[in-house]
Amino acid sequence: MQRLTQVQEEWLVNKIKEMDERGYPASNARVREMAKDICVANGDDAPLGRKWLEHFKQRNPDVRGALTRGVKAARFKRIRPV
Numbered sequence: 001m002q003r004l005t006q007v008q009e010e011w012l013v014n015k016i017k018e019m020d021e022r023g024y025p026a027s028n029a030r031v032r033e034m035a036k037d038i039c040v041a042n043g044d045d046a047p048l049g050r051k052w053l054e055h056f057k058q059r060n061p062d063v064r065g066a067l068t069r070g071v072k073a074a075r076f077k078r079i080r081p082v
Contacts, residue, residue, distance in 0.1 A: 003048065008038050013060050020066035028053055028067060 004012065012034060019026045026034075032053055039045070049055075057064050 016063045016066050025066050
């Protein structure tokens with residue numbers, strides 16, 4: 001059973017991609033925190049499962065790179081020659 005609805009999960013994926021595009025990729029801890037905030041807004045205050053993030057990445061493979069890429073590499077990618 002998924003804790004987030006499909007719409008909520010899509011919003012979270014888009015937010016992760018947006019953060020990565022700006023050069024500030026989301027850490028695993030930040031993604032869990034955002035997901036927990038969504039759950040609490042739904043009235044669900046139970047903790048996320050130990051493997052929640054792993055399953056989230058499996059369901060959304062396009063965010064794996066945004067979560068695992070280092071901040072330095074992501075910022076370097078945004079540098080444009082003058």
